Amino acid sequence: xxxxxxxxxxxxxxxxxxxxxxxxxxxxxxxxxxxxxxxxxxxxxxxxxxxxxxxxxxxxxxxxxxxxxxxxxxxxxxxxxxxxxxxxxxxxxxxxxxxxxxxxxxxxxxxxxxxxxxxxxxxxxxxxxxxxxxxxxxxxxxxxxxxxxxxxxxxxxxxxxxxxxxxxxxxxxxxxxxxxxxxxxxxxxxxxxxxxxxxxxxxxxxxxxxxxxxxxxxxxxxxxxxxxxxxx
Amino acid sequence: xxxxxxxxxxxxxxxxxxxxxxxxxxxxxxxxxxxxxxxxxxxxxxxxxxxxxxxxxxxxxxxxxxxxxxxxxxxxxxxxxxxxxxxxxxxxxxxxxxxxxxxxxxxxxxxxxxxxxxxxxxxxxxxxxxxxxxxxxxxxxxxxxxxxxxxxxxxxxxxxxxxxxxxxxxxxxxxxxxxxxxxxxxxxxxxxxxxxxxxxxxxxxxxxxxxxxxxxxxxxxxxxxxxxxxxxxxxxxxxxxxxxxxxxxxxxxxxxxxxxxxxxxxxxxxxxxxxxxxxxxxxxxxxxx
Numbered sequence: 207x208x209x210x211x212x213x214x215x216x217x218x219x220x221x222x223x224x225x226x227x228x229x230x231x232x233x234x235x236x237x238x239x240x241x242x243x244x245x246x247x248x249x250x251x252x253x254x255x256x257x258x259x260x261x262x263x264x265x266x267x268x269x270x271x272x273x274x275x276x277x278x279x280x281x282x283x284x285x286x287x288x289x290x291x292x293x294x295x296x297x298x299x300x301x302x303x304x305x306x307x308x309x310x311x312x313x314x315x316x317x318x319x320x321x322x323x324x325x326x327x328x329x330x331x332x333x334x335x336x337x338x339x340x341x342x343x344x345x346x347x348x349x350x351x352x353x354x355x356x357x358x359x360x361x362x363x364x365x366x367x368x369x370x371x372x373x374x375x376x377x378x379x380x381x382x383x384x385x386x387x388x389x390x391x392x393x394x395x396x397x398x399x400x401x402x403x404x405x406x407x408x409x410x411x412x413x414x415x416x417x418x419x420x421x422x423x424x425x426x427x428x429x430x431x432x433x434x435x436x437x438x
Numbered sequence: 439x440x441x442x443x444x445x446x447x448x449x450x451x452x453x454x455x456x457x458x459x460x461x462x463x464x465x466x467x468x469x470x471x472x473x474x475x476x477x478x479x480x481x482x483x484x485x486x487x488x489x490x491x492x493x494x495x496x497x498x499x500x501x502x503x504x505x506x507x508x509x510x511x512x513x514x515x516x517x518x519x520x521x522x523x524x525x526x527x528x529x530x531x532x533x534x535x536x537x538x539x540x541x542x543x544x545x546x547x548x549x550x551x552x553x554x555x556x557x558x559x560x561x562x563x564x565x566x567x568x569x570x571x572x573x574x575x576x577x578x579x580x581x582x583x584x585x586x587x588x589x590x591x592x593x594x595x596x597x598x599x600x601x602x603x604x605x606x607x608x609x610x611x612x613x614x615x616x617x618x619x620x621x622x623x624x625x626x627x628x629x630x631x632x633x634x635x636x637x638x639x640x641x642x643x644x645x646x647x648x649x650x651x652x653x654x655x656x657x658x659x660x661x662x663x664x665x666x667x668x669x670x671x672x673x674x675x676x677x678x679x680x681x682x683x684x685x686x687x688x689x690x691x692x693x694x695x696x697x698x699x700x701x702x703x704x705x706x707x708x709x710x711x712x713x714x715x716x717x718x719x720x721x722x723x724x725x726x727x
Binding site: 254256279280281282283284285286288290294295296307308310311312313314315355359 | 439440441442443444447630631633634635636637638639640641642644
């Protein structure tokens with residue numbers, strides 16, 4: 207579902223990703239770990255075409271997204287659910303409206319919007335907060351709204367860039383378990399994080415980045431294992 | 439159906455965006471209305487003056503004095519074939535002599551006057567050229583026309599046209615700058631929202647569309663306001679202007695004033711086009727999606 211082929215990315219000569227090759231299958235759940243500056247966010251930005259690689263190819267669902275026209279980028283992003291560290295919710299809109307926004311922009315009829323938003327809010331267990339505004343919610347709840355918004359259009363791929371960065375360990379675990387549940391329904395989920403507690407708690411596929419290079423890729427890994435493997 | 443829902447949504451986003459802009463909407467509309475009112479006023483005045491100058495010019499005529507032995511009717515027919523000629527009036531030498539005799543006591547002299555043709559033209563811009571052409575006709579002895587007046591009228595016409603273009607250009611630029619800056623402020627205020635929408639895969643035109651419509655709404659509001667002002671001014675100023683014009687040029691027809699309707703249509707179209715255009719340009723420049 208996600209494939210990187212010999213991808214290099216540099217910013218003004220400073221390498222952010224070096225000859226990166228990666229394959230993540232349909233319905234897979236994986237962590238992308240590494241210290242700050244390892245290249246996690248760059249890799250994520252390449253996947254949703256916020257950036258283009260200096261060289262190499264990036265495939266989503268078999269389509270090389272480095273070659274698509276700028277006009278097609280919105281279409282690509284609708285096939286991806288994106289979850290952000292800072293939630294990126296619209297502050298003057300209710301939870302329902304935040305989740306419904308993309309559907310309205312796509313011209314979906316109101317009854318379908320009601321059904322799909324309610325269903326997404328049920329998945330994240332926030333159906334009783336539909337009328338609340340973001341600033342009336344806790345950090346964990348805001349992130350769950352972000353996840354509901356990301357899944358409401360039924361994307362085959364969900365990208366979560368440091369989704370637990372602003373949350374306490376318990377809430378972080380709940381959020382990641384929620385993402386795991388979503389993955390179990392067939393959605394490919396890639397989470398970038400440097401939170402070793404959640405990585406170690408789930409023991410799922412762990413891809414480790416260091417200085418822009420993938421230094422390990424283990425199926426049932428832990429954060430400590432990755433660090434050991436990565437440290438000579 | 440889906441497209442209609444999207445369009446309705448874009449309209450709703452426009453209204454929401456304008457609501458968020460609050461009092462600054464009125465500020466922008468006010469500034470634009472001032473610019474459009476000045477433009478409308480200058481347009482009205484320029485076009486009226488142009489009408490006056492044109493009417494003045496259309497009264498200019500070329501007098502062609504014919505050699506003896508030629509039939510004035512035949513020459514008049516030949517001249518009236520020229521496309522720029524609107525009227526040829528024949529003054530036979532006998533008629534001219536009779537008129538002269540009725541005004542002056544002239545006795546014992548044979549009629550020395552020639553047959554004369556008074557030639558009026560469609561456009562005063564071709565007076566000189568036509569006069570030269572007439573001079574070349576074999577039957578024409580001599581032509582006379584007020585050369586200096588024709589040149590001055592043409593100069594005034596060119597000046598008015600140039601002034602109109604300069605004022606239009608300056609006010610359109612000013613309007614574009616005001617609209618552009620306002621929409622830029624709206625974009626700055628909504629930067630985060632725009633980023634989120636872009637990342638969610640919302641179409642760029644869905645993001646920019648409401649801003650363009652907002653600009654068009656500013657232009658429409660401002661042009662309507664300027665129409666009300668111009669209409670009010672017209673009610674009070676019309677009789678004064680007419681009086682002044684007639685005191686200057688008493689022989690001119692009464693309906694020299696340029697109609698308000700064309701000015702209104704131009705203002706509406708210009709307001710909306712500049713509003714939408716300025717906004718589209720600013721959106722394209724500052725929203726990278």
